[in-house]
Amino acid sequence: MDKNLKRMATMQRMQVTGLHLFYSKGYYNTSVDDVLKELSLSKGAFYYHFDSKEDFFVQIIENLLVRKIYSMLIEPIEGHEHTLDLICSCFENALETAVHNEVDYGFALSNFINEFNGRNAKVMKHLNEILRVWEVNLVSAIQRGKFNGHIDRHVDAEGVAVFLMSSYMGVRTLMVEMTPSARKYRFMSQIRHYFKSLEVKKTTV
Amino acid sequence: MDKNLKRMATMQRMQVTGLHLFYSKGYYNTSVDDVLKELSLSKGAFYYHFDSKEDFFVQIIENLLVRKIYSMLIEPIEGHEHTLDLICSCFENALETAVHNEVDYGFALSNFINEFNGRNAKVMKHLNEILRVWEVNLVSAIQRGKFNGHIDRHVDAEGVAVFLMSSYMGVRTLMVEMTPSARKYRFMSQIRHYFKSLEVKKTTV
DNA sequence: TTGTTAACCGACCAGGCGGTCTATGAGGTA
DNA sequence: TACCTCATAGACCGCCTGGTCGGTTAACAA
Numbered sequence: 001m002d003k004n005l006k007r008m009a010t011m012q013r014m015q016v017t018g019l020h021l022f023y024s025k026g027y028y029n030t031s032v033d034d035v036l037k038e039l040s041l042s043k044g045a046f047y048y049h050f051d052s053k054e055d056f057f058v059q060i061i062e063n064l065l066v067r068k069i070y071s072m073l074i075e076p077i078e079g080h081e082h083t084l085d086l087i088c089s090c091f092e093n094a095l096e097t098a099v100h101n102e103v104d105y106g107f108a109l110s111n112f113i114n115e116f117n118g119r120n121a122k123v124m125k126h127l128n129e130i131l132r133v134w135e136v137n138l139v140s141a142i143q144r145g146k147f148n149g150h151i152d153r154h155v156d157a158e159g160v161a162v163f164l165m166s167s168y169m170g171v172r173t174l175m176v177e178m179t180p181s182a183r184k185y186r187f188m189s190q191i192r193h194y195f196k197s198l199e200v201k202k203t204t205v
Numbered sequence: 206m207d208k209n210l211k212r213m214a215t216m217q218r219m220q221v222t223g224l225h226l227f228y229s230k231g232y233y234n235t236s237v238d239d240v241l242k243e244l245s246l247s248k249g250a251f252y253y254h255f256d257s258k259e260d261f262f263v264q265i266i267e268n269l270l271v272r273k274i275y276s277m278l279i280e281p282i283e284g285h286e287h288t289l290d291l292i293c294s295c296f297e298n299a300l301e302t303a304v305h306n307e308v309d310y311g312f313a314l315s316n317f318i319n320e321f322n323g324r325n326a327k328v329m330k331h332l333n334e335i336l337r338v339w340e341v342n343l344v345s346a347i348q349r350g351k352f353n354g355h356i357d358r359h360v361d362a363e364g365v366a367v368f369l370m371s372s373y374m375g376v377r378t379l380m381v382e383m384t385p386s387a388r389k390y391r392f393m394s395q396i397r398h399y400f401k402s403l404e405v406k407k408t409t410v
Numbered sequence: 411t412t413g414t415t416a417a418c419c420g421a422c423c424a425g426g427c428g429g430t431c432t433a434t435g436a437g438g439t440a
Numbered sequence: 441t442a443c444c445t446c447a448t449a450g451a452c453c454g455c456c457t458g459g460t461c462g463g464t465t466a467a468c469a470a
Contacts, residue, residue: 007417024323028234031457042419043459049417053458103323110378111319117381118229118310128382156395162379162388163372163395170375173315174367176322177333183367190361190368197402215447236427247449248429254447258428 011049013039015060023108027057027115054123061112061126069109069130072097073168074137083145084195087138091168091191095184098175107172135161152200160198167191216254218244220265228313232262232320259328266317266331274314274335277302278373279342288350289400292343296373296396300389303380312377340366357405365403372396 017038021030032046032053050056076090077083098104105111109130116123138161145151171187222243226235237258241251255261281295282288303309310316314335321328343366350356376392 010417026233026320026324028231029324032459033457044420044461044463045418047459105323106319110375113378113381114311114316114319115231118308119231119234124382131379156391159391159395162376162391163399166375166379166392167368167372168375169378170315170371170373171367173318173374174336174371176318177329186361186364186367187371190364193402194368194399197398212447237429238427249431249433249450250448252429 007049010041010045011059012063014041014046014049014056015064018056019060019064019108022057022060023111024103024105027112032056054120058123058126061123061130065108065112066130069134074134077137077141080144080148082150083141083148084150084198087141087164088188088192088195092188094168095171095175095188098172099181099184104176104180106176107169110169110172131165135165138164149200151198155198163194212254215246215250216264217268219246219251219254219261220269223261224265224269224313227262227265228316229308229310232317237261259325263328263331266328266335270313270317271335274339279339282342282346285349285353287355288346288353289355289403292346292369293393293397293400297393299373300376300380300393303377304386304389309381309385311381312374315374315377336370340370343369354405356403360403368399 014035018030018035021034021038025034032043036042036046046056050059072094073090076093077086079086109127113124113127113131116127139157142151142155142157142160146153146155146157167187171183175183219240223235223240226239226243230239237248237251241247251261255264277299278295281298282291284291314332318329318332318336321332344362347356347360347362347365351358351360351362372392376388380388
């Protein structure tokens, strides 16, 4: 048990450092030695715990990336209050975090999708699974909104979900260079404008 | 002159092949030899025409990528008709091209931005310049629409431009895997819905 | 005390990388 | 024929990469 704890701690340290480096420098552009140098560990330690660099990365996805995205983009919109407000403040918070990074490298998930697409089907399967979960949760949030009477019943939930995911992923790329906070502000204004057009039309007069 | 023509032709061939490989496999994941193998040329030929791999890529950006994006996303919206319709069909065409690729690797510009961000400032400068031109043209297109009376005068042109660029870049990433044509359809529906909310309000009754 | 084993070390390997350099031949010029 | 330049060839270099492997250490069990 105590043994197992040490094992887990070392693996965790490697994975945290690995995610940080893969995110900021890219997977193919980061060597195993880069990760080990950061931690003053050796090749032996690495290949004792992981089968390969790819296996290492898949475990990072499952243990760290999935949770990160879940807690940042999925869990916050699971409430039962006004759905669109939830999504709005969820995006607002996620973007604000990005603005506060002294250096921002974009949305980790979409960076990795770009990097692995067409080059590594196995890793892509894991990344796509995260996208799928995100999409499903967005769709059900919007349907909840329609059910609760906040969102117009003619709205296409799947369409809105795709549109929201697209725009979020895109704005994160757009924010990496030049005036991220201004772009965040403009983006959020337009999202709110778009959301207003999804609400039930108050039958005035 | 004839000599110069041959020189240009060889350089062009290298650049076309280079863009294709860099786009599909990534810059860092494509070696100079990969490009040369494709053309049955040697290292000598390559370094006779280009100073370095980086110089090669910068020339590809300036000679090929800029033009490609200009002809696909900028020039089509420069007309003076109903602006939002122009943008709509421009996006429609650009996405349709992507759907028809048997294998799609996303939006080249945003892929490269992801790959070079924080790693190569010089290349990033060139990529950002393309983004800037795109943004400027979108903004002026929208302002034209406001001037022509098609777009509500309260609309924030810069905001709409950022939002459009974001969503386009994002949906291209989202389309690389799984049901691109369905996602394209849903995306375009929402774009049209969003555009409707930007039009001048017809004062009914 | 002795043996076992989990955790880690680091030298080593084959292959690939960007880039250099000398050689070579084709085509024009004198 | 002799010469010169442009365009290309391909061997070579030093460096880095993912991955292997025999050795070492410390904790614990007998």
